[in-house]
Amino acid sequence: MKLDTKIYEEKMKKTISSYSENLSTIRAGRANPDVLKKINVDYYGSPTAISSIAEIKVSDARTLTITAWDKSIMKGIEKAILTSDLGINPQNDGSCIRLSFPPMTEERRKDLCKQISKMGEDAKVAIRNIRRDANDKVKADKKNSVMTEDEAKQSDKLVQDLTDKYIKEIDTITASKTKEIMEI
Secondary structure, eight states: OOOOHHHHHHHHHEEEEEEEOOOHHHHOSSGGGGGGOOOOEEETEEEEEEEHEEEEEEEETTTTEEEESSHHHHHHHHHHHHHHHSOOOOEEEEOOOEEOOOOHHHHHHHHHHHHHHHHHHHHHHHHHHHHHHHHHHHEEEEEETTTTHHHHHHHHHHHHHHHHHHHHHHHHHHHHHHHHHHOO
């Protein structure tokens, strides 16, 4: 009986999804509402995502406009943005908050590329850990005579093929994001 790789593939897909989600929050020099995903505002005592209490629009290539549905929370949104690691000073005119993204320097682009590369390596390590778990399961099944030698070899190959596929996907995503940052 070969190893059922579905659960391991699901874990690998979740790793890819998490990696892509983390990359979307990196500020790449142009206005992108995803950079606000990790910022929470204290709204009536509970941390709330900005997108849940306000409308976020891309005004132009370098400007985001945030319009809160409840005007009393504008100061809270402004404070949350200031205390985040976004590095942008919000301009609050009372009815909306504007975030102007300055053009990135060459040094900042290179730093972001290093950060993206490290995140990609971390995602690859997570994929390899899933592979190790699957291989351990194959060894245990073989030792307990649940699996024959040939089935163990087939299972190892299936797991390795999955690993190669998802590591290649991580490389593609990393290269794409790096290219996006360097071209801005």
